[in-house]
Each structure stands twice: as structure tokens, then as C-alpha cells.
Amino acid sequence: MADPLAERAKRLVSAALAGPYGHPFHPILITVPIGAWVGSLVFDIASHLVRDPAFLAQGARWLIALGVLGALAAAAVGFLDLFAIPPGTRAFRVGLVHMTLNLLVTAAYAGNFLWRQADSGPPGSVGGGMLALNAVSLVGLGVSGYLGGKLAYRYGVRVAAETTQAEGFVPAHSRPDRPTG
Numbered sequence: 001m002a003d004p005l006a007e008r009a010k011r012l013v014s015a016a017l018a019g020p021y022g023h024p025f026h027p028i029l030i031t032v033p034i035g036a037w038v039g040s041l042v043f044d045i046a047s048h049l050v051r052d053p054a055f056l057a058q059g060a061r062w063l064i065a066l067g068v069l070g071a072l073a074a075a076a077v078g079f080l081d082l083f084a085i086p087p088g089t090r091a092f093r094v095g096l097v098h099m100t101l102n103l104l105v106t107a108a109y110a111g112n113f114l115w116r117q118a119d120s121g122p123p124g125s126v127g128g129g130m131l132a133l134n135a136v137s138l139v140g141l142g143v144s145g146y147l148g149g150k151l152a153y154r155y156g157v158r159v160a161a162e163t164t165q166a167e168g169f170v171p172a173h174s175r176p177d178r179p180t181g
Contacts, residue, residue: 029070038138040059044130047126060126082095091157094150
């Protein structure tokens, strides 16, 4: 018999805003900041390895900005997902820590972007402080991602119920909606 608290965390009040049952939007949207911020760190490191690094430094700056915008979109639907989790549960506490870390990481990247915008030094490779902030922020994002994975894969937040999942493991030839012969 399914736990009613766990079932509540699988469905949402507004599927139009956070994604339909079994297809939440939050995991799709997080790919934007993750990809942009990983790319920005690669560009930051590469800016120290080439003769003319200005284009890499500029690319990293705009990847950081893209990541911040993507993180805000992911946070909006992630916040809706958080409200599907019953308060007072272990999953809710993990969700709060996940959200807090993501907001801190996003704020760090927004600060990094503003720092780069205000930097009036000569164009060249990215400064060591900016690169370090980028790397530390990415580590924080990794920790938060681990917690997000725990929410989905261990606690089943916004994941289809096991009975629904079992439909995918019925042999195709035995489906009742498929004609035999």
C-alpha cells in the first residue's frame, strides 16, 4: 500500500507550471545552468593556456550570465516541486538544503558575473580569484546536485509511482492494447 505522504510528493497542484505527472520541468531546466557553468570553468582554465585569452574570458562571463538566468527558471519550478513535499519530513529537509545551496551558488555566480563586468583591467586571462570562485561555486553545485538526486532517486519526489513505472517492464508482445497475431 502506497504511503499517502510519498504519493503527495509525486503529484503537483499545477502540472502546467511544474510539469505533468512523471515529467517534471525542474530536471530539464537544470541542464542549462549546469552546462553553462561547467563551460565557463573550462573557458576560465583555457584562458590561461592560449596566447589571446580575451575571447575565452568574455565567453566565460556570458556563460555565467546564461547559467544565472537558467538557474532562476529552474528555481521557480523547483520551488513548486518543494511545496509538493509534506513539511516535517526528511525529504522536505533535504529539499530545503538543496534549495538553499542552489540559491547560494546562483548568488555566487551572479556576484562573479558582476565582478567580471566591473573588472577594468587589461583584457586577458581570467583572474585567479574569479577562477577560484567559479570552481568553488561548481563544487557547491555538485553537492546540491547530489541532494537533488537523493530527492528524486531515493525519495521519489516528482517521480511516477512504482505501479506506473512497472508498465515499462511489461513485454511489448503481451500488452493488452496491442493486437496479437
